[in-house]
Amino acid sequence: MTAVEDPTSSVGLPPAKEVGQARRRKEDARLITGKTTWTDNMVLPGMLHLAVLRSPVAHGRITHLDVSAAKERPNVVAVYTGADLAEEQGSLPCAWPVTPDMVNPGHPSIAVEQVNHVGEAVAVVVARSRTAAADALEAIDVDYEPLPVVLDMEQAVQEGSPLVHDHTTSNTSYHFVFDAGEAGTGSDTEQAFADAEVVVSRRFVQQRLIPAFMEPRSVVVQPSGDNYTMWSATQIPHILRVMAAMVTGIPEHKLRVIAPDVGGGFGGKLQVNPEEILCLLIARRLGKPVKWTETRGESLMTAHHGRDQVQFIDVAADRDGTVKGLRVRLLADMGAYLRLITPGVPALGAFMFPGIYKFPAYRFECDGVFTNKVPTDAYRGAGRPEATFAIERIMDELAVELGMDPLEVRRKNWINAEEFPFTTVAGLEYDSGDYHQATEQALELLGYDELRAEQKRRRESGDPVQLGIGFSTFTEMCGLAPSRVLGSLAFGAGGWEQASIRMLPTGKVEVVTGSTPHGQGHETAWSQIVADQLGVPFEDVEVLHGDTAISSRGLDTYGSRSLVVGGTAVVKAAEKVVEKARVIAAHLLEANADDLEFTGGKFTVRGTPGAGVGIQEVALAIFAAHDYPEGVEPTIDAEATFDPENFSFPHGTHICAMEIDTETGFAKIRKYACVDDVGTIVNPLIVEGQVHGGLAQGIAQAMYEEAIYDAEGNLTTGSFVDYLVPAASDLPHFDTGNTVHAATSNPLGAKGVGEAGCIASTPAVVNAALDAVRHLGVTDIRMPLTPERVWRAIHQGGDGGDRAAAGSNAQGATAGETAAASTDPSSSGGHL
Numbered sequence: 001m002t003a004v005e006d007p008t009s010s011v012g013l014p015p016a017k018e019v020g021q022a023r024r025r026k027e028d029a030r031l032i033t034g035k036t037t038w039t040d041n042m043v044l045p046g047m048l049h050l051a052v053l054r055s056p057v058a059h060g061r062i063t064h065l066d067v068s069a070a071k072e073r074p075n076v077v078a079v080y081t082g083a084d085l086a087e088e089q090g091s092l093p094c095a096w097p098v099t100p101d102m103v104n105p106g107h108p109s110i111a112v113e114q115v116n117h118v119g120e121a122v123a124v125v126v127a128r129s130r131t132a133a134a135d136a137l138e139a140i141d142v143d144y145e146p147l148p149v150v151l152d153m154e155q156a157v158q159e160g161s162p163l164v165h166d167h168t169t170s171n172t173s174y175h176f177v178f179d180a181g182e183a184g185t186g187s188d189t190e191q192a193f194a195d196a197e198v199v200v201s202r203r204f205v206q207q208r209l210i211p212a213f214m215e216p217r218s219v220v221v222q223p224s225g226d227n228y229t230m231w232s233a234t235q236i237p238h239i240l241r242v243m244a245a246m247v248t249g250i251p252e253h254k255l256r257v258i259a260p261d262v263g264g265g266f267g268g269k270l271q272v273n274p275e276e277i278l279c280l281l282i283a284r285r286l287g288k289p290v291k292w293t294e295t296r297g298e299s300l301m302t303a304h305h306g307r308d309q310v311q312f313i314d315v316a317a318d319r320d321g322t323v324k325g326l327r328v329r330l331l332a333d334m335g336a337y338l339r340l341i342t343p344g345v346p347a348l349g350a351f352m353f354p355g356i357y358k359f360p361a362y363r364f365e366c367d368g369v370f371t372n373k374v375p376t377d378a379y380r381g382a383g384r385p386e387a388t389f390a391i392e393r394i395m396d397e398l399a400v401e402l403g404m405d406p407l408e409v410r411r412k413n414w415i416n417a418e419e420f421p422f423t424t425v426a427g428l429e430y431d432s433g434d435y436h437q438a439t440e441q442a443l444e445l446l447g448y449d450e451l452r453a454e455q456k457r458r459r460e461s462g463d464p465v466q467l468g469i470g471f472s473t474f475t476e477m478c479g480l481a482p483s484r485v486l487g488s489l490a491f492g493a494g495g496w497e498q499a500s501i502r503m504l505p506t507g508k509v510e511v512v513t514g515s516t517p518h519g520q521g522h523e524t525a526w527s528q529i530v531a532d533q534l535g536v537p538f539e540d541v542e543v544l545h546g547d548t549a550i551s552s553r554g555l556d557t558y559g560s561r562s563l564v565v566g567g568t569a570v571v572k573a574a575e576k577v578v579e580k581a582r583v584i585a586a587h588l589l590e591a592n593a594d595d596l597e598f599t600g601g602k603f604t605v606r607g608t609p610g611a612g613v614g615i616q617e618v619a620l621a622i623f624a625a626h627d628y629p630e631g632v633e634p635t636i637d638a639e640a641t642f643d644p645e646n647f648s649f650p651h652g653t654h655i656c657a658m659e660i661d662t663e664t665g666f667a668k669i670r671k672y673a674c675v676d677d678v679g680t681i682v683n684p685l686i687v688e689g690q691v692h693g694g695l696a697q698g699i700a701q702a703m704y705e706e707a708i709y710d711a712e713g714n715l716t717t718g719s720f721v722d723y724l725v726p727a728a729s730d731l732p733h734f735d736t737g738n739t740v741h742a743a744t745s746n747p748l749g750a751k752g753v754g755e756a757g758c759i760a761s762t763p764a765v766v767n768a769a770l771d772a773v774r775h776l777g778v779t780d781i782r783m784p785l786t787p788e789r790v791w792r793a794i795h796q797g798g799d800g801g802d803r804a805a806a807g808s809n810a811q812g813a814t815a816g817e818t819a820a821a822s823t824d825p826s827s828s829g830g831h832l
């Protein structure tokens with residue numbers, strides 16, 4: 001990774017000593033040596049265990065449900081059905097009504113009369129042990145009257161299609177439109193298309209993905225009188241508390257939610273789960289602690305999925321490559337219900353389709369469609385990877401149509417560095433960056449010229465292994481905030497974040513943050529920020545989070561928001577601490593507060609640098625409180641809430657070089673180089689780790705992962721044997737670098753990084769694959785780029801087609817093994 005120097009020099013913070021250092025994460029020692037408590041490790045006296053009977057049918061009426069035998073099973077304490085809990089279970093929340101007339105069918109935690117996807121809860125057993133609960137599920141007798149199963153979005157929106165919810169009039173939940181002409185941010189799109197010299201149209205499929213977090217979901221609820229404590233492997237303890245209070249009627253101040261160490265989420269734990277509500281309701285009924293931990297199979301089958309869109313995209317341009325307009329129509333699979341932000345995911349993406357290009361006309365339309373599948377919701381990038389894929393793919397297609405170099409057509413349409421701040425046709429104000437600079441660096445990192453020369457050689461010699469180079473020049477909107485803008489998008493919450501800082505008597509510092517890390521390293525990064533702000537040693541800072549009783553206000557971690565919003569709240573709280581300490585230090589030094597300078601943790605009197613007092617000494621003095629100025633509170637604690645004026649817009653250039661064996665269809669990344677601009681970098685090691693993780697997931701979408709349902713609506717990729725999450729050994733070395741253009745929306749000058757790699761990488765990989773085989777007549781290959789699909793695209797035409805409904809991934813193989821095993825694409829083994 002290229003070095004970053006003087007990260008705060010341009011943004012008016014104290015000189016950076018810690019910020020910019022590649023500190024190892026302070027949380028890792030406990031995480032990787034088993035010295036932490038995951039939710040499932042919790043054991044409470046008298047704790048009961050919940051097991052869930054799940055529907056084996058995708059769509060059906062429950063005609064018979066007999067739980068009496070299960071109640072008689074050993075160690076079973078209670079069995080509940082939807083009817084038993086109908087009065088109190090309410091509906092799981094959807095916080096993003098993207099249009100005023102959006103149809104939300106409601107979502108019970110346990111089905112009452114009808115099931116709408118495989119895996120939906122039908123009954124729950126509460127027993128003294130986990131195994132007793134699971135065993136008793138077998139004694140429950142259920143009959144279903146099957147209903148027609150709706151799986152294909154394009155069929156679901158046809159007139160006369162069977163309905164997922166029979167009390168609705170169609171399978172369309174909402175029709176969302178953003179039209180730049182109507183919004184006043186652009187000109188008439190239809191006119192732009194009528195006037196353009198060239199129009200390129202494509203249909204892209206964003207396959208369904210599963211956010212396969214390491215730690216499965218788990219929840220424990222402990223009642224104590226009318227108070228409840230919930231431990232949950234969640235990304236959103238604060239939002240969960242509010243939502244759970246609303247759903248169950250338990251007063252919010254009687255409910256404490258704790259997210260202990262959480263083993264990853266990737267958006268999949270940005271949810272209010274039926275089981276969280278059920279544990280709460282049952283703990284209330286029985287007055288006993290209740291635990292539920294999912295199996296991996298339950299996780300893949302019932303935790304919300306991501307992506308799943310059909311994208312129709314048209315670009316209008318002149319023959320010289322100048323883009324004139326963009327039109328996007330989406331079908332977005334909601335699954336059977338609207339979960340916490342299901343409908344908002346494609347709507348958020350609406351603002352990202354224009355990418356880093358300037359053109360005058362843009363129209364976006366999206367139908368949110370119900371199907372009998374598990375609901376979709378946030379998955380790393382949520383809406384933005386889908387948009388970035390579509391625009392970066394079609395820019396390549398435009399280049400091909402015009403006979404231009406893919407970078408040349410991009411460069412022609414980029415917003416130039418001197419044009420910032422720039423308001424895009426979607427109405428976003430991009431604040432800073434330099435797309436040319438990032439691209440030049442990335443080309444160098446990749447060794448572009450050499451690889452192009454090799455590509456030429458391979459083509460000319462008819463080498464069976466062809467080489468392709470694919471680009472993705474992207475930006476994204478993250479740092480989810482500003483509250484007013486989120487409000488204008490009909491999001492049900494704000495986007496501020498809170499932090500407080502307490503100076504302890506011994507000079508140590510406690511930082512309480514409303515962000516909720518689940519792998520992102522906030523304890524380390526926030527310590528670095530505070531160490532610089534207060535001039536105290538990094539080791540003296542402790543960061544507390546993820547407990548609504550400790551951090552009472554917060555909006556949690558998602559949307560790469562934590563540093564730019566939560567980290568800024570930490571900066572603001574630290575500034576207040578310094579100002580409070582300044583007044584007390586002035587008193588102790590018998591000086592005027594205005595005459596004090598504060599550097600390196602020490603207040604000195606301007607002009608007499610010898611005399612001074614350290615902020616940690618001030619903390620002890622104020623604890624004793626023997627001598628402090630009148631009218632001042634004896635504390636130097638402070639809290640701050642930050643709500644930025646704008647999103648943050650990281651950008652970058654990602655380039656993938658890919659080899660394709662034209663005889664086997666096996667695709668292999670030869671080299672991957674990327675240069676990301678995330679503004680000021682607080683911790684380069686963490687940033688690099690975040691980029692690597694994001695790349696792994698973005699590449700996984702391009703090459704490996706796909707959730708597949710069979711014709712009856714069964715998930716056939718219901719285990720890691722079938723759902724192909726790549727291992728580190730399946731991924732290439734990444735050459736990463738950075739440019740630094742400070743964000744203007746926060747005093748750190750930082751831009752989010754948590755999703756960047758995931759958003760950027762997928763189109764770079766697919767573009768590379770196409771570049772390798774386009775001369776063989778291939779114009780598209782459906783994701784994931786399995787050897788079967790690639791082979792079919794080369795030898796049979798089309799995009800490689802749909803994968804077989806069942807058993808489409810090699811049993812138990814890693815991605816590499818699968819590909820290697822699939823050397824005979826006409827056999828039925830491997831991916832075939």
Ligand code: MCN
Nearest residue numbers: 264265266519525558559560561562563682683752753754
């Ligand atoms: N950072 C930095 N300098 C920057 C930007 C970020 O040093 N200019 C650091 C931050 O201090 C923080 C980390 O990078 O430690 C990520 O910061 P940020 O971009 O603010 O993202 P969030 O902390 O809000 O994390 C959310 C983001 C999302 S949306 C998903 S999805 C995701 C991701 O983070 N899920 C993850 N990264 C993940 N990493 C792990 N290990 N597990 C997940 O589930």
